[in-house]
Amino acid sequence: MALRRLCAAVVAALLAGLVTMITPAAAQAEVQHPRQEWLRKSTAGLFLHWGMFTAPKHLDCAGWERDVTGGGWTPGYWIDEATKLGASYVVLATFHSRLGYARPWPSKIPGSCATERDLLGELVKAGKAKGVKVILYMTDDPQWHAEQGVEMLDSAAYSAYKGEKVDLTTREGFGKYSYDLFFEVMKNYNDLAGFWIDNDNEYWERNKLYEQIRQLQPTWLLSNNNEDTPIMDTVSNEQKTGMFPSYDYPAATFTPMPRLSEACYKLPDTGDWWYSGGDSAVNTRLNVGRYITNAGSSIKSLMAETPMVNGKMPAQQEAYNNFMSSWVPPIQESIKGVEGAGYMYGGMQPGFWNDGAHGVITINPSTGKQYVHVVTRPRNDFVRLRDNGYRVSKVTDLRTGERMRFSQSAGHLTIEGITKWDDYDTVFAVETRGQRGFYDDVKAYATSSRDGFPASNLTDGSYEKYWDANGAQPVSISLDLGRRKEASFLAINQRESSPTHARVSFGRPEDSARIKDYQLTASDDGRDWRHVRTGSLPSARGTQFIDIGAVQARWLRLTVLNTWGGPQAPVYFKELKIDEIRVGHSYPRSARDGALEAEDASRSGSVRSEFCEACSGTRQVTGLGGGERNAVTYRDVSVAAAGTYSLQMDLTSASASSVSVSVNGGAPVSVAVPADRADVPDPTSVAVPLNAGRNTVKVFGTGRSLGLDRISVGGLPPSNYTPKTTMTVEPHGVQWVAPGQQSVKITTRLRLDADDQIDTVSIAPVLPAGWTLTGSPATRGSLRLGGILEGVWTAVSPVGQDVGSVGIPVNASFQLLGSDRKVTGSVPVKTRPADRVFVREAEDSANVFGSTGLTSCGPCSGGEKVRNIGGSPDASVTFPNVVVPAGNYKLFITFTVNGPRSYFVTVNGAAPVEVKLDGVGNNTPSVAEIPVTLNAGANTIKFGNDQAGSPDLDQIAIG
Template structure:
């Protein structure tokens, strides 16, 4: 024992020296480093959660190891399964808080399960032989130490080893224990590729663990879960869901290139991260889509599978791996050794394309070849996407080798005559002759800039420098072309530092900090400005474009009126950052394609063909207005089978108007057309019946004059497709009301977040029987991207009776291509218990949340709770207007969830905080604590927080 303490003292002295050296240099993110190169060239990794609690659970370490070996575990099986997936690395998560803190190596440091067999060494050796790296997962979290009713951390053994008392069930004690394990692993496993670390432990940070890893193993990678920690090589974004399309994982990530980032997600549709005894299904469509869209955003897919005790994958996961082993190789050149296109590496625009198509672009930085990945195929036989100035010279189907017809016009590439669609990803290899049509030497200035992030960064040609708007809105950016020149469009790359999909992740509200509404003006002298265009940009990744026709000006001024993020997500609210803005003067042109050009159709009345720089074929037909006498007629709009189709009309309109379409002499169908520009087309779609074969389609304006660029025919959206909207309904959370008749004020706001047009929009509450409503439905004839509809109503319950338990839906109904759609929110109302004078949910919109966030909780009151309370003064929840009838002493009942010992500090009416110590097992099990409080008559304010440490999650308070 004395010798062990002496050795520990020597090690401590050596580490202290390392700490001194490491502390002398400030920590900065090494965004690019030679040790990262192998991961940059990778597409994917295999994440393996496997340990003592892998089903069937083991509570004895030796028994678990015996069953692992007896079952035939072999490291080559895991390495081979990784290779089937096109994975370059394996992350082994066995020292995991929910898997018994097992260590798959013969550790000399006591404290938790350690195997006699060197499973980690065998895996590392097998991976090295087959070119697959191995990374070791390390947890920071001791809170699950007795989840199974048995203590899995041996404090006594570790204390004896250290010669001091250490409680491994505390964060400090566990930090000390796991800190030692890092050094043991670094000493014994030189062929490891690094550590994957599930968040940070304060002991590690205080003792400069990561800096020492950098010195002792400079080639190893460090990855951190859900945090962009500067010293880490990789930011891992865990289990993002709820996007549209559901596979578009990058929509929920927040890390700009060239920072390495990972998408960490489960392949099985259901179940735990580890094998729970079930053969859970794997959604091939979802997971191939994730795989491709991540590659198209330079994000590595870390796919979690659930090996059984003997290491074998459940049958459906193994079947998916076998499928990938044949599906990936034909397109390997398009997903390995490439980068996401549309960002700092150049390339065309990813995202939503024509007729419901969605996909990404990858680019080979060394050859310049681009790959168009059509993950969701269009409802037509062509794909049309923004070319970003690249002149295309050839297109082929990568899987079949077929040469494809294509055309370029109006800034778009159209790949035509596609009949062979891959079920999951049709890939087109695109050869180009480079990028053209952009000005160089443009100078930028702005009305506001954060120190160190000036407007000059917008046009410096580097995507790694950026302009920060310093939280100003509105804010203006002026672009000086040097002299009067022609300008046709702006290409904008916003900082990819926020998600595009508004969601809640780990209880933290997230939202897009990208441009929503904008105004563009122009000037010759920088003093007198004329209006060019007003509109909205989608909350989308990659290059975004503002078309302006043909403007002759020296100066262009982009005024950002607001951004997509709301105040509920303070980290992203008003946090506009832009990497680059480029001014385009022209676009590549090539052979015209299958679009039905207006100038090629028959014209009548005052309809005439005119030049239009922004139009397909550089022509449009104008003079469409005043009724049927001024029309464009197509005599050969052909489809293979009869049915109802989506007819897209690319129209120009200087004023709000409407367009009518008559098919085969039938009654015209009309649709609204919003005001925009007379020289920049924008799509409007209408549902029309078409016969098999040739059809005659006649179009005319019924209001202000319109111009028509082109039409195209596609299928209708699926019945299950509803354009993305944000419906905000207040009050949020269960409303606990007094006995007797009650009136509830309801406010709702509908925002259209998709680039669709919806018509006949109506927004109103739907009341339970016997209730009455004050206020009419809010309506709009039509809405487009970023359009808003708001309403306020008062719902009153029946006289002479209690509310009981009811829910009041607030429904937005609208039409999409003449087909009905609905989205709803709900206001639940309950009569509070007779022995309570006040009840309110923690998630109620009446409260203030600081930097905390809401999260779902099925067992909680109202199905939600507030998470991330504590750790800083602003991580608190404040209940205003806690109303009681008379001043005096009351009992406050606090409903909460917690795993392990934590505390609230509760302040009433600004008084001294009172500590409330709480304990429990499981973050989904609500408990109730009682606290005596003294309250004033009428309104009171009660605050829950903990400035220095994490507090329990909060479900509800009640006053008796």
């Protein structure tokens, strides 16, 4: 024992000496470093959660190891499974808070399970033999130390080893213990590739653990989960869901290139991150889509599988690995050693393309070859996407080798005549003759810039230096072309530092910080400005474009009126950042698109063909206003089978108008066309019936300036497709009301987030029987991208009755190409208990949340709670307008927590009172009570903890 203490003291002294050599300056992100090169060239990794609680659970370390070995565990199996997935590395998570804190190596430091067999060493050796790196997972979290009813952390043994009393169940004590483990691993496993760290521990940070890792193992990688810690090499984004399409994982991430980023997700559709006793399905479509879209954003796919005790994968996961082993190799060149295109490495535009198509672009930085990955195929036989100024010379189907027909005009590449679609990803290799059509000497100025992020960064050619608007909205960017020149479009690369849509991730509200509404003006002298275009940009990743026809000017001014993000996500609200803006003067051109060009159709009346820089084939027909006498007639619109189709018309219109379509002499179908530019086409679609074979389609309209560029025919969207909207219904959360008749004011806001057109839009509450409503449905004829519809109503319950428990649905209904769609919100209302004078949910929209966030909680009142309370002054929840008679009361606090934590409760600005709480799990609500003195009328109650994390909050009540 004395010798052990002496050794521990010597190690501590050495570490202390090393700490003194570490400079005290704050860590700076090493965005690019030679040690990262192998990971940058990788596509994927395999994440293995495996330990004592892998089913069947073991509570005895020796028994677990015996069953591991007896079951036939071999390290080569894991390495081979990783290779099947195209993975270059394995992350092993056994020292995990939910897996018994097991260490798969013969550790000399007591404190939790450690094996006698060196499983980690065997895995590292097997990986090295086949070129697969191994990274070790380490946790910061002791809270699950007795989850199974048995203590898994041995504080007494570790205290004896250290020669001091250490409680491993506290964050401080666990931080000290795990800190020692880092150094043991660094000493014994030189061929390890690094650590994957599940969040931070205060003890580690205070003792400069990461800086010491950098000195002792300078080639090792450090990865951190769910946050961008500067000293780490990678940012891991854990289990993102709820995107559209569901496989578009990058849409939920927040890390700009060239920062290394991982997408960390479960391959099994259901169940835990570890094997819990079943054979969960693997959704091939979802997971292949994730694999490809991550590659298209330079994000590494860290795929979690659930090995059993003997190391073997459940049957369906092994089958998926086998599938990938044959599916990946034919397209290997398009996903390995490449970067995501449409960002800082150049390339065409990823995202949503024609007729429901969606995909990404990858680019080989050495050769310049690009790869178009069509993950969701269009409802047509061609793909049309923005070419970003690249002049295409050759297109080949990468799997089949077939040379594809293609055309270019109006800033688009069209790959035509596609008959062979892969079930998961059709890949086209695109060779180009370089990028052209941009001015290289543009200077930028802005009305607001954050210090160190000036407007000059917008046009310096560096995507790592960006402009920051410093929270200003509206904000203007002026672009000086040097002299009067022709401009045709802007190409804008916004900072990829936010997700693309509103969401809640691990209780933290997130939103898009991208441009929504804009105005573009032009000037010859920088003083007198004329209108060019107004519109909305989609909240989407990659290069975004604003076409302006042909504008002659020296100056262009882009005024950003607002961004997509709202105040509910303060981290992203008004946080506009832009990497680069380029001014384009011309588009690459080749043969015409595979679409039906208006100038090739029959014309009647005053319809005429004229030049149009931004139009397909550089021409459009104008003069379509005035009714059916001025028309364009297509006499050979052919389809293989009779049915209803989507007819897309690319129209120009300088004033509000409408367009009508008559098919085969039938009654015309009309739709509104919003005002825009007379030389920039925008799509408008209608549903039309077509016969098998040839059809005649006549297009005409109203308005003084209606023009037609082209039409195309595709299938209708699937019946389960609803364009993405954001619908906000207030009040949010269960409304607890007094007995007797009550009124509830309901406010609803619907925003269209997709680049679709929806028609006949209506919003209205649906009342329970006996209730009455003041206010009419909110309606609009149509909405386009970014359009908003709002409504306000008052719902009144029956006279002489208590509300009881009811839900008031709020329905937004609309049509998409003639088909009905609906999105729904709800206002739940309940009569509060007789022994309570006030009840409010923590998630109620009347509260002020600071930097906290809402999260689902099935057992909680209303199914939600507020988490991430505490740790900083702004991480608080404030309940304003707590209206009661004056008096002394009991404040009932419903919370969830795993282990001891505290709130500091402030009433009406008085001194905070600490409320110490303890609980058995984050999904088990408990109730505590404290005495409070409240004023007559409105009171304010605040929950927070400036220094440390607090329990999650479900509800408060006064009684």
